[in-house]
Amino acid sequence: MASNEYVVRTKGLVKEYTMGDQVLRALNGVDLDIFRGEYISIMGPSGSGKSTLFNAIGGLDKPTTGSVFINDVDMAQLDAQELAYLRCHTIGYIFQTFNLIPVMTALENVTLPTVFAGMSTDDGIERGMELLKIVGLGERFFHKPSELSGGQQQRVAIARALANNPSIVLADEPTGNLDLKTGTEIIHLLKKLNREQGVTVISATHDLKMVDVSDRIVWIRDGRIAKIEERAEIELHIGEMEGEQEELTH
Amino acid sequence: MSTNINHKDRKIHRQISLPFSKAFQISMESIRIRFWRSLITASGIFLGIAFFVAVRTGMLFPSAGPASEVVAAENRQLWLSIMALVVCTVGITNAMLMAVTERYKEIGTMKCLGALDSFIVKLFFIESCLLGLIASVLGSLIGWFFVTIIHLLGGEISHMTAIFWLGSLKLIGLSTVLGTFLTFLATIFPAIRAAQMPPAAALRVEI
Numbered sequence: 001m002a003s004n005e006y007v008v009r010t011k012g013l014v015k016e017y018t019m020g021d022q023v024l025r026a027l028n029g030v031d032l033d034i035f036r037g038e039y040i041s042i043m044g045p046s047g048s049g050k051s052t053l054f055n056a057i058g059g060l061d062k063p064t065t066g067s068v069f070i071n072d073v074d075m076a077q078l079d080a081q082e083l084a085y086l087r088c089h090t091i092g093y094i095f096q097t098f099n100l101i102p103v104m105t106a107l108e109n110v111t112l113p114t115v116f117a118g119m120s121t122d123d124g125i126e127r128g129m130e131l132l133k134i135v136g137l138g139e140r141f142f143h144k145p146s147e148l149s150g151g152q153q154q155r156v157a158i159a160r161a162l163a164n165n166p167s168i169v170l171a172d173e174p175t176g177n178l179d180l181k182t183g184t185e186i187i188h189l190l191k192k193l194n195r196e197q198g199v200t201v202i203s204a205t206h207d208l209k210m211v212d213v214s215d216r217i218v219w220i221r222d223g224r225i226a227k228i229e230e231r232a233e234i235e236l237h238i239g240e241m242e243g244e245q246e247e248l249t250h
Numbered sequence: 251m252s253t254n255i256n257h258k259d260r261k262i263h264r265q266i267s268l269p270f271s272k273a274f275q276i277s278m279e280s281i282r283i284r285f286w287r288s289l290i291t292a293s294g295i296f297l298g299i300a301f302f303v304a305v306r307t308g309m310l311f312p313s314a315g316p317a318s319e320v321v322a323a324e325n326r327q328l329w330l331s332i333m334a335l336v337v338c339t340v341g342i343t344n345a346m347l348m349a350v351t352e353r354y355k356e357i358g359t360m361k362c363l364g365a366l367d368s369f370i371v372k373l374f375f376i377e378s379c380l381l382g383l384i385a386s387v388l389g390s391l392i393g394w395f396f397v398t399i400i401h402l403l404g405g406e407i408s409h410m411t412a413i414f415w416l417g418s419l420k421l422i423g424l425s426t427v428l429g430t431f432l433t434f435l436a437t438i439f440p441a442i443r444a445a446q447m448p449p450a451a452a453l454r455v456e457i
Binding site: 104 | 262263264265266268272276280284355356358359360361362363364365366367369448449450451453
């Protein structure tokens with residue numbers, strides 16, 4: 001599925017947070033190349049810098065030093081309007097806490113990015129309904145997030161992330177707030193979209209269920225890349241997963 | 251499909267600015283869908299302005315009695331109206347600060363979905379002006395109405411001269427402008443701050 005063309009590249013990414021008089025290095029020189037159409041999992045314990053890397057790749061926060069290239073364009077060179085275009089059209093975001101707008105219905109949440117893209121209301125609604133059908137929520141379009149389960153809210157968030165046909169979907173702990181079964185469903189949905197729509201999925205996670213569907217796994221520890229594994233290489237370790245698989249079937 | 255995507259991504263585009271009418275439409279919708287929350291915010295503005303107007307309307311009715319008592323009463327009323335202004339300012343600022351702060355996460359989310367900073371500020375500008383205007387008009391009218399009725403029932407109908415009517419009109423007009431302006435000020439600064447934050451920072455804000 002993955003081509004040999006880079007969609008995201010990071011070079012010497014460093015991010016420091018100042019907490020009082022202490023400087024905390026969340027990222028400490030990350031070089032990462034991601035191919036178009038890949039399904040990448042960024043794994044690591046909490047506090048390892050996964051979310052910081054997610055924010056840097058998604059242009060949600062500026063790195064202290066180093067650069068992020070999206071489709072060969074250095075994100076640091078973009079002005080506010082170009083960055084907004086990138087967030088609107090090129091990247092779709094999925095969060096652990098779903099981040100749906102609570103007062104809006106599922107359909108309104110999904111159509112919001114199409115409004116920012118300048119799509120007409122009718123086209124936006126048509127697109128929104130089509131996406132809600134794809135994620136399996138065609139009938140619940142009129143429900144508010146509070147009337148949906150966690151898994152359903154995450155499906156709405158996935159539909160919203162796809163609204164403007166992005167080439168990259170960034171997911172930050174997408175299964176973190178979901179139970180085992182719902183989490184697996186969300187992972188398979190992401191994989192299906194990755195396969196069928198050719199969208200690159202980059203997911204920060206510590207959910208081992210992700211390993212199974214990923215093309216490559218990037219292990220992060222203390223703000224550095226500890227190792228990068230191909231899916232094929234970790235076939236042997238899959239024994240670890242069996243416990244969870246059994247739990248699923250019962 | 252994939253060649254299509256490549257082509258789209260290769261060029262650097264700038265995000266379009268949505269027209270004012272679209273911002274107005276979204277703001278109206280935003281007030282409507284959070285109707286009860288808007289109503290509570292608006293009642294903060296409403297009460298502040300109504301209190302201020304009530305005190306000032308009382309001053310339109312001249313006090314009776316010996317000259318020394320009249321001066322003392324007028325001084326008291328002046329103090330009262332300054333206090334009313336302070337209470338009204340604090341009330342409105344408090345209501346609007348809360349209303350914007352609880353939406354930081356929403357602002358962060360909208361930026362992730364491709365909203366421009368200026369568009370978010372525009373949304374809050376329109377929303378605060380609409381809310382401030384409606385609440386201030388109602389607040390002034392009702393504050394004025396009740397104090398006037400009380401004085402009328404007290405048999406002060408002879409004071410309802412042209413000067414009284416003119417003064418009332420001026421008071422209601424000025425208070426409406428004041429209320430709207432205060433609402434706008436208290437909204438726009440936190441909204442600008444939130445819009446200029448990197449989305450990751452706005453999303454992190456917990457209240």
